[in-house]
Amino acid sequence: MGRHPCCTEQKVRKGLWSPEEDEKLYNHITRFGLERCGKSCRLRWINYLRPDLKRGNLSQQEEDLIMSLHKVLGNRWSQIAAQLPGRTDNEIKNFWNSSLKKKLKQRGINPITHKQLRETGAQGEMPRPAVKPIFNPFPSFECQAATDPTGTNANLYHQLQQTYRPLEQNEFMKNFDNNLVSRSSSGYWNYGEVLNVSDTYAIQESLNGSIDWNCGIAAQMDSMLGKEVLGWSSLEIKLESSLQTEIKTYHQRLNPCQGLQHVESSEEFSSYLTTSLSQDLSDACLDVSQDELARELNGNLLSS
DNA sequence: AACACGGGCAACCGCACAGAC
DNA sequence: GGTCTGTGCGGTTGCCCGTGT
Numbered sequence: 001m002g003r004h005p006c007c008t009e010q011k012v013r014k015g016l017w018s019p020e021e022d023e024k025l026y027n028h029i030t031r032f033g034l035e036r037c038g039k040s041c042r043l044r045w046i047n048y049l050r051p052d053l054k055r056g057n058l059s060q061q062e063e064d065l066i067m068s069l070h071k072v073l074g075n076r077w078s079q080i081a082a083q084l085p086g087r088t089d090n091e092i093k094n095f096w097n098s099s100l101k102k103k104l105k106q107r108g109i110n111p112i113t114h115k116q117l118r119e120t121g122a123q124g125e126m127p128r129p130a131v132k133p134i135f136n137p138f139p140s141f142e143c144q145a146a147t148d149p150t151g152t153n154a155n156l157y158h159q160l161q162q163t164y165r166p167l168e169q170n171e172f173m174k175n176f177d178n179n180l181v182s183r184s185s186s187g188y189w190n191y192g193e194v195l196n197v198s199d200t201y202a203i204q205e206s207l208n209g210s211i212d213w214n215c216g217i218a219a220q221m222d223s224m225l226g227k228e229v230l231g232w233s234s235l236e237i238k239l240e241s242s243l244q245t246e247i248k249t250y251h252q253r254l255n256p257c258q259g260l261q262h263v264e265s266s267e268e269f270s271s272y273l274t275t276s277l278s279q280d281l282s283d284a285c286l287d288v289s290q291d292e293l294a295r296e297l298n299g300n301l302l303s304s
Numbered sequence: 305a306a307c308a309c310g311g312g313c314a315a316c317c318g319c320a321c322a323g324a325c
Numbered sequence: 326g327g328t329c330t331g332t333g334c335g336g337t338t339g340c341c342c343g344t345g346t
Contacts, residue, residue, distance in 0.1 A: 017331090042332080043315065078334060090314075093335075098312050309345080316338070325329080 047088045054086030058095055066092055067100060071114045 017025075028034065036044075058066070062084055069080045077089035077096075084092065104111040 038331090039317095040315075046333095047314070075335070089334075094313055307346085309343105311343085312341090314338105314340085317336085319334085319336105321331105321333080323329105323331090325327105 047090050052086055053088065058084075058087070058091075062087070063095075063100065066096065067104075070096065070100075 034041075065084065066080060069083060073079050075093075077093045081087050081089040081092050101111045104114070105117075108117050109115070110117050
């Protein structure tokens with residue numbers, strides 16, 4: 001778990017409180033009559049009083065960046081906030097819940113998956129699936145662009161098509177029959193033998209069908225599966241370090257002083273970001289089709 | 305003017321993690 | 326290895342304010 005940027009600054013102490021610090025705090029509270037707990041004070045400082053905070057509304061550029069980052073990171077507000085200097089995770093979370101979410105819905109886009117909503121629902125909501133949703137090894141790429149070969153991100157679509165080679169029907173069934181794709185009694189899918197990577201990856205679906213990326217939960221699988229499970233964190237680290245690089249490059253492109261190409265829109269950035277990340281992930285030789293896997297596993301779930 | 309309602313936002317809550325002891 | 330403390334994080338709650346009736 002990362003620390004808040006303020007604690008990485010050299011002049012900010014961390015760890016146990018010294019008697020001198022206790023005395024200073026005590027004096028402040030007794031002198032000014034502050035009746036707040038430490039946690040509340042900390043929150044107030046982080047979200048409101050910190051001198052490096054930006055005031056005022058978020059710019060269109062910031063909004064675009066949040067949108068793009070959410071597509072990749074999901075509700076990891078602190079990580080999103082880390083890319084927006086002077087903005088807090090709380091501010092971004094509130095902005096997302098009160099504004100951006102609605103905007104996406106109005107555009108017919110599911111704010112959780114960033115996929116186009118079907119036109120069947122009365123309120124434009126996705127109908128609940130008849131069976132429990134299937135684990136998707138690449139939730140980050142469930143963007144509209146990847147499913148629309150005729151859209152503005154056609155290049156991305158074709159790249160993803162090439163990067164993630166579909167498994168043939170019999171190839172999948174062979175894997176399933178040989179227990180290379182398996183599911184534990186606790187609801188974990190294990191793709192370790194199918195994904196051609198050094199570690200075995202595991203993940204849990206939450207009740208609402210979203211994916212639980214928590215490494216801590218995945219770590220609990222050690223005992224269940226009887227073997228070392230977690231390379232998940234290493235994948236996450238790889239993904240995030242890739243993301244850091246892309247963000248840096250994005251900022252460079254946004255800065256005309258550096259004489260680099262200008263990014264025109266959030267769509268362009270999304271495409272750019274996702275394309276770059278897909279290249280990084282393809283380096284990990286992930287060789288599986290999510291759609292094929294989902295279809296087949298759904299079928300097996302129904303028949304079991 | 306009074307009330308209901310909804311949106312925006314700050315603050316709170318509970319959990320998890322890391323490090324010290 | 327267990328416990329305690331400090332900290333980070335995301336979901337949720339509740340207050341304030343504007344708007345509509």
